[in-house]
Amino acid sequence: MVHFECGRSDHAILKGSGAMPTWITPISMKQSQKRNLAGTVYTRLKEDIFEFRLLPGDRFTETEVALRTGVSRTPVREALFRLAREGHIEVVSRNGWHVKPLDFTLFDHLYDVRIVLELAAIDRICKMVETPALDELEAIWLAPRDQRLRDGTPVAGLDEAFHEALIAATGNPEMVRIFHDITERIRIIRRLDFTQPARIDQTYEEHARILKSILSRKQDQATLLLKTHIEISKAEVKKITLHRLYEARAQSA
């Protein structure tokens, strides 16, 4: 088994430099209102990781994050532990934190579990006495060509929602929760799939075909289409990620 890791551990990001970092900035009053500071820091840091403002392998300390967000270490630590538990970052005992390097073996396994869960969902949906309402999905993915979105960011969100909706249709909230966790862990590479217009089109086509198969209760067809769809996406995303990481490194170097 090849353990294929990507990351940079050779240097920290803007450590102690005078330049303003591109990532996390002080929390304003408005942002933290209604939610606690730990939750806000958590959300912000997660965004920073997903948006590649914090690159895989980047090292940082609790004090750094605390200073930049303008809160104390206590809520920062709470946020960091949550992110660690979800597999986004890691702590080295008394030696700082770092964003987990991209590990394609890990992503393979996660995509594999995704397939297991989604195919099980298809199975259950097709075996229900009556197919559950999937109106919202139909409105989005079976819409005429000219109503399709072209911007990658919202399409990435719709894509996640499509697959989560399939799971949700089983009526099992725990399955949804587990699936959602997986979705969040692969998001960092998955969203890159929607930076190419051709891939967006292809996603629309494939989702439409899958949806039609489910609605007409052709389980075998739906299963095959969905499995292929996920595997194509996985391969595509892997290719793009390697390219993007190379670019990001070149830019920050």
Added chain:
Amino acid sequence: MVHFECGRSDHAILKGSGAMPTWITPISMKQSQKRNLAGTVYTRLKEDIFEFRLLPGDRFTETEVALRTGVSRTPVREALFRLAREGHIEVVSRNGWHVKPLDFTLFDHLYDVRIVLELAAIDRICKMVETPALDELEAIWLAPRDQRLRDGTPVAGLDEAFHEALIAATGNPEMVRIFHDITERIRIIRRLDFTQPARIDQTYEEHARILKSILSRKQDQATLLLKTHIEISKAEVKKITLHRLYEARAQSA
């Protein structure tokens, strides 16, 4: 959908009384060595919940736990957040913590996901070019009758290990991790299944049959047996749990 909840929110456990509580006691030097305090508190509290020293619905505060364990609130909070994230306890904003009430709807869903994952594992194992080595399982579950364990506690552990081993045989560590999380969440009721000698025997029989089916690559048979096995266990456990909870309440009242 009937939301069937069991718990007691009417009174806290030994709150402020002079009597020594049955649950969590001060952490000794030896226990905390090599691990951090938060981890120790986490483990101890989880045990207390599993052993019914802390009953579903029981309320408690961070200060209480801190006093009893002899550590400060900081590591206690870290432990509590971990337990909360794993679904064992819950915090009510600025109003204390409580052990999550038993929710059989939730357990139904978790058992359902269990079935999905285990059947997928069977599928993958049976489709492998060569069946992976399951020597340890064979040694335990295909052993002669007189070598069977009779004490429920170790059998409960072996049972968990049996099902986790099936998942592990797929070679997907993420699936194992997810499965393990589910195992921990249903453990509180599942281990009660092994308090009856008849159920221990039945488990041995069923595991043996499942194992033989897998080894002879009879996928359909293995699938059916495993599915039935899990569903029987689920029903049995539900029955016992309600009985035990009744007893525990009567005793503490």
Added chain:
DNA sequence: GGTCACGGTCTTGTATACAAGATGGTATTC
């Protein structure tokens, strides 16, 4: 007698101070 307002108390949320271990550079020794 019932209802609403108010304040004390309890609980979590957050900030800060201190402790202990890990790292890396430097000086010393062979």
Added chain:
DNA sequence: GAATACCATCTTGTATACAAGACCGTGACC
């Protein structure tokens, strides 16, 4: 010149002090 021991510094781990919101009982008022 290389290796090793040591110390300064940095980082997390833990304890404690303080802040803010929620709950509950009490008292006044209608």
